[in-house]
Amino acid sequence: MPEASFSRGASPGAQQPPTAVPRADVPRADPPPSAIRAAAAAGPAGLLASLAPLLSEWLPRQRWFAGKGRPVTGFALVCATELLPCATSGTTPGLLHLLIRAQQPEPPGHRHGSGCGHRRGAAASDCYQILLGVRATLPPHLAPALIGRPSGGPLHGRTVYEALLDPRLATLLLERLRMPGTLGPLRFLREPSADIPSGLAPRLVTAEQSNSSVIYGDTFILKLFRRVSPGTNPDLELPLALARTDCTRVPAPAAWFEAAPLGEGAGAGASAGAGPRADPFTLGVLQPYLAGSTDGWQLALDAVAARGDFTAAAHALGQATAEVHLAMARALPTSHLRRPQIEHLAAAMSERLDSAAAAVPALHPYRAALHSAYEDLAALGRAGRTWTAQRIHGDLHLGQVLRRTVEGGARWSLIDFEGEPSRPLDERRRPQPAVRDIAGMLRSFDYAAAVGGHDSPQDWAGRSRAAYCAGYAEASGTDPRDDPELLRAHETDKAVYEVVYEARHRPEWLPVPMSAIRRLAATRT
Numbered sequence: 001m002p003e004a005s006f007s008r009g010a011s012p013g014a015q016q017p018p019t020a021v022p023r024a025d026v027p028r029a030d031p032p033p034s035a036i037r038a039a040a041a042a043g044p045a046g047l048l049a050s051l052a053p054l055l056s057e058w059l060p061r062q063r064w065f066a067g068k069g070r071p072v073t074g075f076a077l078v079c080a081t082e083l084l085p086c087a088t089s090g091t092t093p094g095l096l097h098l099l100i101r102a103q104q105p106e107p108p109g110h111r112h113g114s115g116c117g118h119r120r121g122a123a124a125s126d127c128y129q130i131l132l133g134v135r136a137t138l139p140p141h142l143a144p145a146l147i148g149r150p151s152g153g154p155l156h157g158r159t160v161y162e163a164l165l166d167p168r169l170a171t172l173l174l175e176r177l178r179m180p181g182t183l184g185p186l187r188f189l190r191e192p193s194a195d196i197p198s199g200l201a202p203r204l205v206t207a208e209q210s211n212s213s214v215i216y217g218d219t220f221i222l223k224l225f226r227r228v229s230p231g232t233n234p235d236l237e238l239p240l241a242l243a244r245t246d247c248t249r250v251p252a253p254a255a256w257f258e259a260a261p262l263g264e265g266a267g268a269g270a271s272a273g274a275g276p277r278a279d280p281f282t283l284g285v286l287q288p289y290l291a292g293s294t295d296g297w298q299l300a301l302d303a304v305a306a307r308g309d310f311t312a313a314a315h316a317l318g319q320a321t322a323e324v325h326l327a328m329a330r331a332l333p334t335s336h337l338r339r340p341q342i343e344h345l346a347a348a349m350s351e352r353l354d355s356a357a358a359a360v361p362a363l364h365p366y367r368a369a370l371h372s373a374y375e376d377l378a379a380l381g382r383a384g385r386t387w388t389a390q391r392i393h394g395d396l397h398l399g400q401v402l403r404r405t406v407e408g409g410a411r412w413s414l415i416d417f418e419g420e421p422s423r424p425l426d427e428r429r430r431p432q433p434a435v436r437d438i439a440g441m442l443r444s445f446d447y448a449a450a451v452g453g454h455d456s457p458q459d460w461a462g463r464s465r466a467a468y469c470a471g472y473a474e475a476s477g478t479d480p481r482d483d484p485e486l487l488r489a490h491e492t493d494k495a496v497y498e499v500v501y502e503a504r505h506r507p508e509w510l511p512v513p514m515s516a517i518r519r520l521a522a523t524r525t
C-alpha cells in the first residue's frame with residue numbers, strides 16, 4: 001500500500017501527464033488552498049485512524065457499498081484532498097475528498113484480478129470515493145447526513161458528514177468542475193464547448209443507486225463513482241466517443257474529474273522506459289440532465305400495473321439500442337470472435353456460473369443444465385461460426401433508458417455506460433458481442449412483469465421482448481433471435497449475474513432471476 005497523502009495543493013501525482021481524454025480544456029494547476037495546520041501536523045495516518053471507527057459503521061450501510069455481508073477488517077488511505085479547509089473554527093463548512101480502500105475477506109468463489117487494484121495473494125480491498133463535509137456542529141437540516149465526530153486526529157472534535165447532502169458543498173463541486181485545473185492528485189477537466197452556468201441549485205438523487213448523483217438546477221447531473229479503480233471509466237469514455245458521432249441518444253459529458261494518486265494503479269498505463277505511470281481513476285462525470293424524462297423501468301411497471309401494452313415502447317427502445325450500437329461500432333474498435341475467442345467467452349461464462357454457485361447455493365441444482373448453454377456456444381465456435389465484437393453498454397436494462405417527449409414524439413436515451421459494476425474495468429472495456437446488451441434488456445422485461453405482479457408475466461414479457469428484438473432488427477439489419485445459442489448463453493450469463501446481485505443487494509428479489517434460471521435450465525435450443 002503506498003504512503004497516503006493528505007493533499008493541500010500540488011503533489012507529485014498532479015505533475016503526471018493528463019489522461020488521453022479528447023477535446024478537453026487543458027487543466028491548470030491551482031495555487032494550494034489554505035491548509036489546516038493541525039491536519040498537516042497529524043498527517044494522514046492520524047486522519048485515517050480517527051475516521052476508521054466512524055467509517056466502519058457508516059460505509060457498510062451505504063447502498064453503493066459493494067462488500068455487503070463481509071466484515072470490514074481495515075482501511076487504507078489512498079489520498080485525501082482538502083477541497084475546502086476543514087479545521088477552521090468558524091461556521092464555514094470544510095470539504096475533504098477521500099479515496100479509501102476498505103479491506104475485507106474475499107467473497108466465496110472470488111476470482112483474482114478483479115481490477116479493483118489489489119494484488120494476487122493480498123486481502124480483497126475495494127477503493128471508495130468519499131466526500132466528507134466538516135463542520136463544528138451540524139445544522140438540523142443536515143442531521144440525516146451525519147457520519148460522526150472523530151475522537152482524535154486532525155478533525156478531532158469536529159462533525160463529519162456526507163458532503164453531497166450539503167447544498168453549499170455540492171455547489172462547490174460544480175464550481176470546481178466549471179474551472180479546469182488540478183488540486184493535489186485531483187484533476188478537473190471540461191469540454192470547451194460546454195456552457196456550464198454557476199449558481200445552479202443542487203439536489204442529491206435519493207433513488208437507489210450504485211453510485212451517487214447530484215442534479216444541478218434541472219440542467220446538469222453529476223455522477224460520482226463510488227467504487228473506483230484505475231483506468232478511464234467507460235461511463236466517461238463511451239459517451240465522449242459517441243458525442244463525436246451523429247448519434248444523439250446519449251447525453252454528452254460536459255466536465256469530469258479524476259485522481260492520479262501516487263503509486264496507485266500502475267498497469268495498463270505503464271509506459272516502457274518512463275517508469276510506471278498510474279492510470280487515473282475516473283471519479284465523476286457532469287452531463288446534461290434530461291428534464292421531464294421517465295426511466296424505462298417506471299414506464300414498464302406502469303404498463304404492467306395498468307395491464308397495458310408495452311410493445312410500441314419496446315419496439316422504439318430496440319431501435320434506439322441499435323442506433324447506439326451502430327454508432328459505437330463506427331466510433332470505436334471492433335474485433336472478430338473466432339473459435340479461440342468464442343471458446344474463451346464460453347469458458348468465462350462457465351467460470352462465472354461456478355463462482356456464482358459458490359456464492360449462492362440456490363444455483364447448484366441448475367448448474368449442469370445452465371452449462372449446456374455455454375457448451376452449445378463453444379460448439380458453434382468449433383464448427384467455424386464467427387461473430388463481431390464491439391464496445392457495448394455493458395449493463396443495459398430498463399433503469400438505464402430514459403424516455404421524454406420531444407418535438408415529434410417520445411424519444412429514448414441511454415445512460416450509465418459503466419457496465420456491470422462488479423466486473424473488472426478492463427473486462428468491461430473490451431469489445432463484446434452486442435447481443436450482451438440485448439440479453440440484458442430482455443431480462444429486464446422479465447423483471448418488470450414479475451416485480452409488477454402481472455397475472456401472465458411471461459406473456460407480457462414475451463410480447464415486449466419480441467417487439468424489442470423487432471425494433472432492433474429494423475434499425476440494425478440484425479435480428480438477435482436469429483442467433484439463439486448466442487442469445488441463450490448471454491441471457492443465462494445475465495441471469496446468473498442477477499442472482500448474485502440480488503443475493504447481495506436485495507435478497508427479497510432473488511426469486512425473480514431464480515425463476516428465469518429455472519426456465520433457462522429447462523430450455524435447450
Ligand SMILES: Nc1ncnc2c1ncn2[C@@H]1O[C@H](COP(=O)(O)OP(=O)(O)O)[C@@H](O)[C@H]1O
Binds near residue numbers: 415
Ligand atoms: N442525463 C440524465 N438525465 C436525467 N436523469 C438522469 C440522467 N442520468 C442519470 N439520471 C437519473 O439518475 C439515475 C441514476 O443514474 P445512473 O447513471 O444509472 O447511476 P448508477 O450507476 O448509480 O445507477 C437514473 O436512473 C436516472 O433516473
Ligand SMILES: O=P(O)(O)O[C@H]1O[C@H](CO)[C@@H](O[C@H]2O[C@H](CO)[C@@H](O)[C@H](O)[C@H]2O)[C@H](O)[C@H]1O
Binds near residue numbers: 297395399419420448
Ligand atoms: O443500475 P446499475 O448500473 O446500478 O445496475 C445494477 O442495479 C440494477 C438494479 O437497480 C440491476 O438490475 C436488475 O434489476 C432491474 C430492476 O431494478 C432490472 O430492470 C434489471 O433487468 C436487473 O438486471 C443491475 O443488474 C445491476 O448491475
